Amino acid sequence: MDTLTAATRPKADSGEFIYAFLDAYDFPKATLTQIRNGGQRNVASRKDEGHVALKKWLYYMPVRQGESIHEALQVLADEDEPARHKCRFLVVTDFREMTALDTKTDERLEVGFGELATQYLFFAPMAGLERTKHFEEASADLKAAAKMGRLFDRLKEVNEFSTPEQLHALNVFLTRLLFCYFAEDTGIFPKNAFTKVITEASGENGEDLPDLLTQLFRVMNQPEDERPADLAAHVAQFPYVNGGLFRDDLPVPEIRGTGRRMMIECGRLAWEAVNPDIFGSMFQAVVDEESRDSMGQHYTSVPNIMKVIRPLFLDKLYAELHKDRGNRKKLEALLERLSHIKVFDPAMGSGNFLIIAYKELRRLEMSVFRAMQDVGEQKQNELFMSGIRLSQFYGIEIDDFAYEVAQLSLWLAEHQMNMLFAKEFGHAEPLLPLKDAAQLVAGNSLQLNWLDVCWNGEGQEVYICGNPPFHGTAGRNVEQARDMKRVFGKKALGYLDYVACWFQKGTDYLQPGGEAAFVSTNSLCQGQQVATLWPGILNSGIEISFAYQTFPWSNSAQSNAGVHVVIIGLSTHPTQKRLYQRVSGEWRMKIVKNISPYLVEGGNTIVSSRNRSLVPALPMVRGNQPTDGGNLILSESEKDQLLDREQRLVPWIKPLIGAQEFLKGDCRWCLWLVGAPEEVLNIPEVRSRLDAVRALRIKAGHAAALQGAKRPHQFLQVAQPEEGSYILVPAFTSERRPYVPLGFMESDVISNNKNYIIPDGGLYEFSVLSSIMHLDWMRLVCGRLESRYGYSSRIVYNTFPWPEVSERDRQEIEKLGRAIILARAAHPDKTMTQLYDPDKMPDNLLETHQALDRAVEKLYRDRPFRDTAERQEYLLARYEALIEAEKASKPSRTKKSRNAVTKEG
DNA sequence: TATCCGACAAGTT
DNA sequence: AACTTGTCGGATA
Numbered sequence: 012m013d014t015l016t017a018a019t020r021p022k023a024d025s026g027e028f029i030y031a032f033l034d035a036y037d038f039p040k041a042t043l044t045q046i047r048n049g050g051q052r053n054v055a056s057r058k059d060e061g062h063v064a065l066k067k068w069l070y071y072m073p074v075r076q077g078e079s080i081h082e083a084l085q086v087l088a089d090e091d092e093p094a095r096h097k098c099r100f101l102v103v104t105d106f107r108e109m110t111a112l113d114t115k116t117d118e119r120l121e122v123g124f125g126e127l128a129t130q131y132l133f134f135a136p137m138a139g140l141e142r143t144k145h146f147e148e149a150s151a152d153l154k155a156a157a158k159m160g161r162l163f164d165r166l167k168e169v170n171e172f173s174t175p176e177q178l179h180a181l182n183v184f185l186t187r188l189l190f191c192y193f194a195e196d197t198g199i200f201p202k203n204a205f206t207k208v209i210t211e212a213s214g215e216n217g218e219d220l221p222d223l224l225t226q227l228f229r230v231m232n233q234p235e236d237e238r239p240a241d242l243a244a245h246v247a248q249f250p251y252v253n254g255g256l257f258r259d260d261l262p263v264p265e266i267r268g269t270g271r272r273m274m275i276e277c278g279r280l281a282w283e284a285v286n287p288d289i290f291g292s293m294f295q296a297v298v299d300e301e302s303r304d305s306m307g308q309h310y311t312s313v314p315n316i317m318k319v320i321r322p323l324f325l326d327k328l329y330a331e332l333h334k335d336r337g338n339r340k341k342l343e344a345l346l347e348r349l350s351h352i353k354v355f356d357p358a359m360g361s362g363n364f365l366i367i368a369y370k371e372l373r374r375l376e377m378s379v380f381r382a383m384q385d386v387g388e389q390k391q392n393e394l395f396m397s398g399i400r401l402s403q404f405y406g407i408e409i410d411d412f413a414y415e416v417a418q419l420s421l422w423l424a425e426h427q428m429n430m431l432f433a434k435e436f437g438h439a440e441p442l443l444p445l446k447d448a449a450q451l452v453a454g455n456s457l458q459l460n461w462l463d464v465c466w467n468g469e470g471q472e473v474y475i476c477g478n479p480p481f482h483g484t485a486g487r488n489v490e491q492a493r494d495m496k497r498v499f500g501k502k503a504l505g506y507l508d509y510v511a512c513w514f515q516k517g518t519d520y521l522q523p524g525g526e527a528a529f530v531s532t533n534s535l536c537q538g539q540q541v542a543t544l545w546p547g548i549l550n551s552g553i554e555i556s557f558a559y560q561t562f563p564w565s566n567s568a569q570s571n572a573g574v575h576v577v578i579i580g581l582s583t584h585p586t587q588k589r590l591y592q593r594v595s596g597e598w599r600m601k602i603v604k605n606i607s608p609y610l611v612e613g614g615n616t617i618v619s620s621r622n623r624s625l626v627p628a629l630p631m632v633r634g635n636q637p638t639d640g641g642n643l644i645l646s647e648s649e650k651d652q653l654l655d656r657e658q659r660l661v662p663w664i665k666p667l668i669g670a671q672e673f674l675k676g677d678c679r680w681c682l683w684l685v686g687a688p689e690e691v692l693n694i695p696e697v698r699s700r701l702d703a704v705r706a707l708r709i710k711a712g713h714a715a716a717l718q719g720a721k722r723p724h725q726f727l728q729v730a731q732p733e734e735g736s737y738i739l740v741p742a743f744t745s746e747r748r749p750y751v752p753l754g755f756m757e758s759d760v761i762s763n764n765k766n767y768i769i770p771d772g773g774l775y776e777f778s779v780l781s782s783i784m785h786l787d788w789m790r791l792v793c794g795r796l797e798s799r800y801g802y803s804s805r806i807v808y809n810t811f812p813w814p815e816v817s818e819r820d821r822q823e824i825e826k827l828g829r830a831i832i833l834a835r836a837a838h839p840d841k842t843m844t845q846l847y848d849p850d851k852m853p854d855n856l857l858e859t860h861q862a863l864d865r866a867v868e869k870l871y872r873d874r875p876f877r878d879t880a881e882r883q884e885y886l887l888a889r890y891e892a893l894i895e896a897e898k899a900s901k902p903s904r905t906k907k908s909r910n911a912v913t914k915e916g
Numbered sequence: 917t918a919t920c921c922g923a924c925a926a927g928t929t
Numbered sequence: 930a931a932c933t934t935g936t937c938g939g940a941t942a
Contacts (some may be wrong), residue, residue: 034921103920308923309923361938480923481923482919482923483922483923483940484920484921484922484939484940484941485921485922485938485940486922486923503941503942504941505920505941505942506920506940506941508921508922510923532922532923534921534922538920538921539920539921540921545932564923571923572923572924573922573923573924573925574922574923574924575923576923585937603929620919620920623917632918632919633918633919633920636918636919636937636938637937637938638937638938638939640937641937668937669934669935669936669937670934671934671935671936674934674935675935711938711939713923713939713940715937716938727938728917728918728919730918742920742935743934743935743936744934744935745933745934745935746934747933747934763937764919764936764937764938765935765937766935794921795921795923796921796922796934796935797922797924797934799934799935801920801921803919803920803921804918804919805918805919806920807922844934897936
């Protein structure tokens with residue numbers, strides 16, 4: 012580390028820096044010498060420009076002063092070379108500042124060149140020390156949250172908390188405790204003063220502790236000069252806190268001996284190591300009964316928050332800083348701008364987004380101060396003071412406790428940043444007395460007028476961000492459903508997720524200007540929901556300014572919520588549209604002309620579900636839905652036993668095929684009693700099963716089930732063809748397969764509702780639907796389960812723009828379809844899963860599919876398609892043309908034009 | 917009546 | 930414990 016300090020001294024030779032740097036991380040001397048002599052250890056192609064690339068570890072790129080290190084890093088991150096050499100760290104410096112990216116954790120370092128030694132740990136993995144900071148912090152957070160949780164439980168045992176007032180008092184009490192613990196460990200209070208007072212000034216049975224705490228809290232709400240002169244020293248040592256935290260004289264709960272011991276234990280935790288960024292979420296989860304099992308499942312991790320706020324405002328502010336460098340006036344203007352930016356999270360939870368946004372803006376501001384120092388012209392004794400105030404941060408939260416924690420965490424974040432500021436600029440504003448607070452509101456975000464919370468209008472620079480809650484149609488409660496109705500007015504909501512409300516309210520809010528970005532479930536940009544949500548947004552002049560395509564949700568909670576998410580930025584006037592796509596595990600940003608509501612590059616065409624096929628085609632229906640609680644369904648052995656006892660059942664038991672059975676070759680059977688005589692229905696084993704079905708359907712209670720309870724011998728919904736064969740399409744299939752396997756079934760094989768079926772479908776349909784043209788159409792428009800394909804008749808099949816086909820071509824296509832059946836048949840021992848395994852698909856089958864693909868593509872046009880994007884673009888254009896033609900032929904039914912087929916540009 | 921969906925759910929490795 | 934991959938039946942139009 013000493014070498015690092017030396018190498019970054021102002022007068023050090025910049026050419027030598029990289030060697031000192033590598034030396035500091037214990038790279039062998041031999042390696043250093045080798046690089047110095049231009050040896051092969053340095054795999055950079057631009058050695059002559061001073062680049063150094065070490066396989067697996069580092070790509071180092073010096074730039075001339077005046078060039079933006081941030082832009083250079085962005086460019087470098089997008090290049091292939093570092094990835095090719097698997098370089099974990101990308102480092103760019105102009106020898107004034109350094110910026111670096113840890114490609115593994117997606118963390119960024121920005122540091123003045125001279126202060127690099129203080130950030131030694133960022134590169135610690137290069138010295139063989141995996142940077143466990145985050146893990147440790149998380150575990151400190153968890154430990155603290157768990158301990159506080161136990162204290163919370165104990166308090167509930169000895170107190171009555173039932174009214175909202177009592178609960179609020181408890182929430183405030185816990186928040187105050189948290190503040191005191193942090194304060195005594197981070198220099199806001201005298202070291203350990205709070206825990207010490209509890210230990211020394213209260214009895215072991217804890218009976219006098221509530222009185223003591225009441226007294227302490229009162230004092231913390233009293234300016235020093237207003238306090239009584241005779242105040243005991245152990246009380247008087249606590250400073251005036253203000254800021255509203257101790258304003259209200261709320262009752263302190265009974266604590267007793269056990270509670271007291273727990274409080275002292277909590278005080279012994281290393282609170283300085285607890286990171287307010289996510290601690291609040293952890294703790295909130297502990298306290299919230301309903302979510303305790305899923306503790307912290309839904310808090311947004313710091314990397315994911317960065318994915319939201321960097322494209323939203325941070326990147327462009329850094330770009331502005333770069334542009335203004337060297338110009339004191341402009342830098343001053345930038346500072347002024349920073350002090351007026353508003354950040355608003357209308358679903359803030361315990362405030363993660365606001366905390367990170369606050370910290371990042373403070374870091375940026377420090378970079379501006381550094382740039383001002385570089386300009387010189389510093390006025391005599393000029394003191395830099397942060398102009399960023401917590402009151403620029405706005406939030407809404409429905410949960411009272413989370414709201415209290417958010418307020419607290421922001422104060423703590425301010426304290427942290429003041430400390431950081433002091434380290435570099437030599438002075439810090441004291442945290443106490445707390446001056447301005449963030450402008451947070453406890454309430455229902457969907458019922459509040461956001462303009463009342465955070466004014467938006469001419470001359471304002473407002474950024475909305477957050478991760479609002481997701482609830483599908485089944486997952487929301489009555490009040491949430493009512494809120495949705497209110498937010499969207501009379502519009503039919505279909506399958507719209509609850510989270511869509513934030514997009515809608517954001518759209519209204521942004522009319523005067525500003526930008527918003529939310530984390531959302533990916534389903535908003537798939538299937539049904541696209542046509543329900545997006546026309547309204549796009550028609551009110553809002554565009555998608557940036558987007559992260561689907562990725563699995565994750566944070567460091569012990570069990571993660573099962574959902575895949577997207578991040579969507581909205582703006583009235585996006586200057587540049589950025590699409591973030593994951594290519595082999597890494598995020599790549601592409602600047603595009605337009606981002607479609609499906610979050611791919613392209614126009615704003617929206618495909619709406621249809622009841623009938625767009626072009627004349629055989630109808631597709633869904634397989635039979637049992638709603639039987641399993642009572643009409645038999646395993647192989649159940650079937651055998653039943654048939655042993657009852658020969659009369661032979662004609663009434665049929666093979667049942669779901670997606671699982673089709674794909675994996677499993678075998679199930681069902682009682683298919685359509686048209687069965689009374690005598691069969693009265694067989695005792697049958698009767699008892701039918702009684703169970705009836706009971707279940709009555710219990711379900713909805714109209715369809717009650718109807719079905721009158722005929723329990725039938726599946727609730729019957730769609731089975733009576734004769735012939737049908738094409739089977741599994742409803743949910745893995746997205747990893749190169750093709751979605753379809754199959755032919757005879758009409759006496761009963762399909763359940765996990766498949767879609769085309770009665771009387773032939774080889775031509777089979778072939779086209781198996782082809783890449785249809786597969787890519789499906790990929791574009793289908794709904795999904797996380798990322799699995801969710802096939803559906805109305806969205807995928809009925810909207811599919813089939814090709815025009817001559818009789819001769821049709822026969823050719825059928826021949827190729829038959830070849831696929833034969834290619835499969837050549838592997839009679841393999842299931843569909845095995846045949847279509849992405850890694851093990853047999854060559855003959857793959858080749859046959861590819862031949863079919865080419866033939867089907869040719870039905871559309873002679874020139875082959877380059878890739879999925881080109882096929883989708885082509886099909887969308889054809890879809891639009893067909894829709895237009897349909898409208899033209901049926902002018903009276905133009906009601907369907909709410910499809911809002913808006914063309915871009 | 918006919919679906920499309922799931923801050924998932926149940927299985928395997 | 931991580932990874933793979935589609936159940937089941939309700940809510941909705």
